[in-house]
Amino acid sequence: xxxxxxxxxxxxxxxxxxxxxxGLNLITQESIREIEFFLxxxxxxxxxxxxxxxxxxxxxxxxxxxxxxxxxxxxxxxxLSNCWLQCRAFITFTxxxxxxxxxxxxxxxTLSESKVMSLIILRLAxxxxxLLEGTMIxxxxxxxxxxxxxxxxxxKWNLMFPYKKDLxxxxxxxLSLPNSDPPCTVEKILSNYFETEDIPCAIKEGNIFLEKNxxxxxxxxxNSDDTVTILKLEKFYLDSEEIYNKLxxxxxxxxxxxxxxxDYLYIKQVKFIDCYKEEEKEKRIPVFVYVIxxxxxxxxxxxxxxxxxxxxxxxxxxxxx
Amino acid sequence: xxxxxxxxxxSILDSIKPRLNEILIKGVESISRENYSEIxxxxxxxxxxNLKSLNQELDSFLVNIDQILQAKISREMRSSLAENALQIxxxxxxxxxxxxxxxxxxxxxxxx
Numbered sequence: 001x002x003x004x005x006x007x008x009x010x011x012x013x014x015x016x017x018x019x020x021x022x023g024l025n026l027i028t029q030e031s032i033r034e035i036e037f038f039l040x041x042x043x044x045x046x047x048x049x050x051x052x053x054x055x056x057x058x059x060x061x062x063x064x065x066x067x068x069x070x071x072x073x074x075x076x077x078x079x080l081s082n083c084w085l086q087c088r089a090f091i092t093f094t095x096x097x098x099x100x101x102x103x104x105x106x107x108x109x110t111l112s113e114s115k116v117m118s119l120i121i122l123r124l125a126x127x128x129x130x131l132l133e134g135t136m137i138x139x140x141x142x143x144x145x146x147x148x149x150x151x152x153x154x155x156k157w158n159l160m161f162p163y164k165k166d167l168x169x170x171x172x173x174x175l176s177l178p179n180s181d182p183p184c185t186v187e188k189i190l191s192n193y194f195e196t197e198d199i200p201c202a203i204k205e206g207n208i209f210l211e212k213n214x215x216x217x218x219x220x221x222x223n224s225d226d227t228v229t230i231l232k233l234e235k236f237y238l239d240s241e242e243i244y245n246k247l248x249x250x251x252x253x254x255x256x257x258x259x260x261x262x263d264y265l266y267i268k269q270v271k272f273i274d275c276y277k278e279e280e281k282e283k284r285i286p287v288f289v290y291v292i293x294x295x296x297x298x299x300x301x302x303x304x305x306x307x308x309x310x311x312x313x314x315x316x317x318x319x320x321x
Numbered sequence: 322x323x324x325x326x327x328x329x330x331x332s333i334l335d336s337i338k339p340r341l342n343e344i345l346i347k348g349v350e351s352i353s354r355e356n357y358s359e360i361x362x363x364x365x366x367x368x369x370x371n372l373k374s375l376n377q378e379l380d381s382f383l384v385n386i387d388q389i390l391q392a393k394i395s396r397e398m399r400s401s402l403a404e405n406a407l408q409i410x411x412x413x414x415x416x417x418x419x420x421x422x423x424x425x426x427x428x429x430x431x432x433x
């Protein structure tokens with residue numbers, strides 16, 4: 001496997017360097033097919049971390065080729081350099097005499113062995129909608145654990161499905177939640193506390209991932225009327241020190257939801273000095289902009305898209321439409 | 322050793338990044354004398370800041386660009402130039418991350 005991984009890494013490293021040298025002038029459908037081939041190989045080799053970077057690179061290259069307004073240069077360069085860096089790490093690892101297996105697991109993005117948790121009480125803290133064109137579609141829930149050993153930790157729960165043309169992440173909120181009691185739709189998670197029984201958890205780089213299990217049960221607490229998830233977090237001691245520890249443990253990029261999520265956490269500690277609604281013709285969804293006073297001399301701006309999921313938060317923050 | 326304001330370093334890194342991004346989008350052969358002198362000026366600003374690995378990589382990048390501008394580029398040099406560019410991006414990311422952590426850490430120390 002190591003020989004194949006080394007060859008694969010060499011090929012992908014050269015591909016990245018060619019892209020860097022030639023720029024995007026020579027990009028064709030053939031280049032897209034090449035990257036799809038790399039993506040398949042990375043998945044077969046179970047190099048999940050690399051596969052994730054390749055997916056984003058694939059999306060950006062397709063956007064560029066389709067002259068899409070969504071193409072983002074910084075994002076493209078970020079994932080190009082990520083792929084290149086990981087290939088270099090694989091090559092160095094396979095050529096080194098002393099093999100550090102923990103480093104290899106971390107490079108591959110492999111989860112630790114999962115443990116079944118008998119009971120967890122959870123509250124939603126954030127949702128990421130994922131749409132990987134032609135590959136996968138779904139929702140990633142960021143949850144705060146309110147009970148037991150995991151109390152105060154952030155847990156991630158992926159509800160991912162193979163890509164279908166008519167399916168979009170918004171439609172997925174209306175799908176029924178597997179093994180829920182009483183039976184309900186995924187949307188219920190947005191506004192209710194819930195409990196899970198016998199759900200496997202695996203830890204990766206300080207994050208706890210909830211895994212799929214047909215035997216896991218989900219109990220929805222019907223009477224919870226509190227829908228502002230963010231304000232609840234203060235109760236669970238997510239302060240700037242914990243945020244610092246999180247930053248120490250994982251790479252946070254401007255494109256990751258956790259960055260936005262951390263910004264949300266900061267909101268409750270600061271004073272709002274202005275807020276207004278920003279509407280651009282190109283953007284379909286208006287964005288509420290919160291201008292925030294903090295220790296620095298310049299104000300901090302936080303943008304919250306005017307989406308259904310953010311409505312209660314927007315209302316609570318007293319911003320008039 | 323002189324202590325530099327993180328904002329000053331961030332501002333130089335922020336000036337280098339868009340220039341590198343442009344090169345990676347348009348291709349290395351699109352580099353002009355103007356780009357070369359802009360990057361050289363930024364490199365000079367970094368001279369006395371203690372960012373050794375970034376300075377070394379930028380030096381090597383500028384030597385390679387100079388060869389391109391004189392149309393003396395070989396196949397090996399192409400690969401080396403692409404490596405330089407990607408390496409600089411990686412180093413900038415690393416510095417940004419380290420400085421962000423340092424800023425947060427200083428804030429936490431002040432609070433205590």
